[in-house]
Amino acid sequence: MKPIGSVHDIPLGEGRTFAIDGRMIAVFRLRDGSVRALSAVCPHKGGPLADGQIDLKQVVCPLHLYAWDLSTGCSLSGQEPVTSFPVRIDDDQLFVEV
Amino acid sequence: MRQRLVVIGNGMAGARTVEEILARNGDFDITMFGDEPYGNYNRIMLSNVLAGIEDESGIFLNDLSWYAENGVTLHTGVRINRIDRYARMVYGSDGSATGYDKLVIATGSSAFVPPIKGAHVPGRGYHQGVFVFRTLDDTRAMIRYAREHSRAVVIGGGLLGLEAARGLQNHLGHVTLVHAAGHLMNTQLNAAAGRTLQTTIEQKLGIDVVVNGMTTEILGKHAVAGVKLADGTVIDCDVVVVAAGIRPNTEVAAVSGLVVERGIVVDDYMRAQDEEDIYVVGECAQHRGQVYGLVAPLWEQAKVLATNVCAPNVSAPNVSPTNVGGPNVGGTNVSGPNVSETNVGATYHGSQVATKLKVAGVDVASMGLSAPERDDDELLEFAEPKRGIYKNVIVRDGRLVGATLVGDNGKALALIKAFEKGLPLPDNRAELLFDLGGPATEESVADMPDDEQVCNCNGVSKGDLKACVDGGCKTVSGCMDATRAGKGCGTCKPLVQRIVEWANGGSVEEDPAASYYVPGVPMPKSELMAAIRQHELKSVSSVFATLGGDEDAKSKMGLASLLKMMWGADYIDERDARFINDRVHANIQRDGTFSVVPQMKGGVTTPADLKRIAEVAERHGVPMVKLTGGQRIDLLGIPKEKLPQVWADLDMPSGYAYAKSFRTVKTCVGSDFCRFGVGDSTALGIALEERYQGIEGPGKMKLAVTGCPRNCAEAYVKDLGVVAIDGGKWELYVGGAAGAHVRKGDLLATVSSPEEVIVLTGRFLQYYRESGNWLERTYAWVPRVGIEHIRAVVVDDAEGKAAALDAAMDAAVGAYKDPWKERAEPATPGQFRTSLPLTVLPQVPVRA
Ligand SMILES: Cc1cc2nc3c(=O)[nH]c(=O)nc-3n(C[C@H](O)[C@H](O)[C@H](O)COP(=O)(O)OP(=O)(O)OC[C@H]3O[C@@H](n4cnc5c(N)ncnc54)[C@H](O)[C@@H]3O)c2cc1C
Ligand code: HEM
Ligand code: SF4
């Protein structure tokens, strides 16, 4: 697991992109306080997933509004899946495993 | 080792078979190969997608996560080219070789294209502009192309052709249907019924129909220019859709040595002829000489197949040595060649199929024979061509063997049931065709067996519906969404309704979902607003917590807009409720960069402002500078992290070109300069924009003011357009549009001063903000609510609401803050941090 910064770098209910080992990973902070990490690039047409709106289950890509499951990375609208990464919070620090 | 089950074809039959196997706890490692790049979707709904009734995302039956959750390995986009029956391997187009213990072939059919000259371009597949209608990709391509063209010819007047023709009307202006036989739907209908249908199609839908029309050639070298018929007639068109039938996909079976006639020949156990471990299901299967082209038979086939493949003792008598000892063999039953006969439980005996046309407003149902065949077949026939009605039933030995309904499907459900089950018929045969009053002959749903299929299109049983209600779904449309019952041809909807009512203990909750303001909170707008006021809910999260249950990403933006309108400065602004555009006050582009449109009131600017914009564009290397349709200047391709700097350098207010809000006021030069101008349109436009800038609403609000009825500012097609007329008067038009939807606005009022225009504009916009549904533009809202009603409220103050509307608008105007001032300090951590991939995808071409 790699430290990527403070959980407070991500506003509640939003996502931010982090570059980790040359990969772009979108980390989301859900309104229940938990975090999720997905590959940052929308498999549909390359949209920035971190700019999407989320709830406790899904992220909706800002470009064409297709949705992906935040936990599994599976598409909820028949698209290709995105990779999901293990992520956890330890003492307000975010750790992602790539 | 677990047995390996491989499925070729990931369509409706293949995926359904796997579901049935999983439901029987079949212990297999399952691998599926599908030629198409998707999970399994409901092919029959492509007609509804084309017709714009159903959204693409709504037709998926098994999305990719379903496969993962059920441990099924799916290879999409991989075609199986060959089966080695001896080595038990399948070979894929990706070079893969996969071993199996049991194999299921579910390759479906492909569109059949008759040999028509010009349909194909040598070496390049279909002529561009020529389409078939079988897959999601076909449908997408057809829609994309049709939108940019104007006249279509559909070749083939069967079910598919009729549905294609109707769907195409949704995208282009003129559709002609060319049918080779003497009447429409000639496989299902007799001539009288076909002619009645033709009249309805022509008169009610406005589709031209040509029968006895043999298409011989598609004209046009680069683009389609027309089709030519055998009699020399030429029909001009720029799109051709071929819906002339289907052919089972049997190549892979044939090259692999299976018995293939019209389809892949199967026995009653759904096994390929003479094969112990290869099963076939769906449209590619030929059973007792019959090949089906509808979904209902495949539900039954899938059940039979799954039962047999899961039966523990059914193994091939000639089990290869390596397999003996596996958990599924080792039994005592591996003996003579008849073993499967005695051990296989389930057999398939063929299906009786009924069909229905899925064209809104045109009822056609048909089953079995279309005309009597034997001397003693009874025929009852009723025709009323003026009203587009034709019905018949054919009875043999007291059983229904055929029925046709055109123009009135009232009896369809009862007839389909009598036909499929061979039920006894009423002595008074007329009751088959008409409701004659008297006690309802409807079978009580309580007596139906649980496994009786209710929806044949989607294979949903009474038990499935009951389970759905027991699972907490109390509304008819909720159950329809969850089970997909009633979502195909729609014939079964009344029965679905009765079953849901019965399962609910007789009552059913009204189904309000369609009227919800946002999907995640179950209330229409007025009720939602009352609840928000009552509980004083000032943030989006508090609305979910109090009214909605689970937070829903797709509802946040609509709620944010509503709360802001209702609470103004007291609204608790949770940034995550905003769409990205509203978080960073700019419009996201296809490459993840943003566009910046500074305000330019009334489209009027100055040399100094232009210089500043030019300097900023140069300094930041803006990839494209473009004039918008709203009379201002767009700087496109600005990275998110540069937005605050660009705003600071521009030092101009936001033009709100990104929000669901008041956008612009287009003006013409009007009386200031124009020879014809009778009113000062620029001054009024600027005043309107000055006052209502940035006001948010359920949809965009685009305005215009034009200086005379020549209407250079296109005010007739705006959400609100103002036209100066002679005598110092102004006309206000509302509900116009000239985007994807074109509508001329309705005249709301004629007034005598710019001040009155400003007041009525504010009142109208406020009424729209309060009553319009989320994303409902004025062009939809005005006709829905009615211009008379709007005039009564806004102009005549018939409901005494005017003062409140004006006050609410005043408050909103007073709360205006230029969002581009929010730049010194980010509002949230990393507000302007890039979310883009390291390598910019997909690049928007930069113009010099
Ligand atoms: C527009 C439209 C409307 C329809 N409306 C109705 C209706 O109202 N009512 C009704 O009952 N029926 C309707 N149908 C017919 C219905 O869709 C079919 O009967 C049903 O889809 C058949 O299922 P299947 O699994 O046999 O074939 P399919 O659903 O076609 O699935 C076969 C799959 O196998 C794949 N495949 C083929 N060969 C290979 C290979 N070698 N390797 C890997 N994959 C392969 C194909 O790409 C396809 O995805 C309609 C069809 C269309 C096109
Ligand atoms: C994501 C999709 C869209 C984007 C990014 C977009 C963006 C824009 C922008 C930036 C402008 C200039 C507006 C201004 O100057 O304020 C504009 C104008 C316009 N847009 Fe869109 N738009 C989109 C979708 C649509 C849709 C769906 C329609 C039609 C229903 C539409 C119809 C128009 C029209 C008619 C104009 C001209 C406006 C005028 O003359 O006042 N746009 N669009
Ligand atoms: S307005 Fe937007 S969506 Fe429409 S064609 Fe232009 S860029 Fe595409």
Ligand code: FES
């Ligand atoms: S790029 Fe993400 S939905 Fe299209």
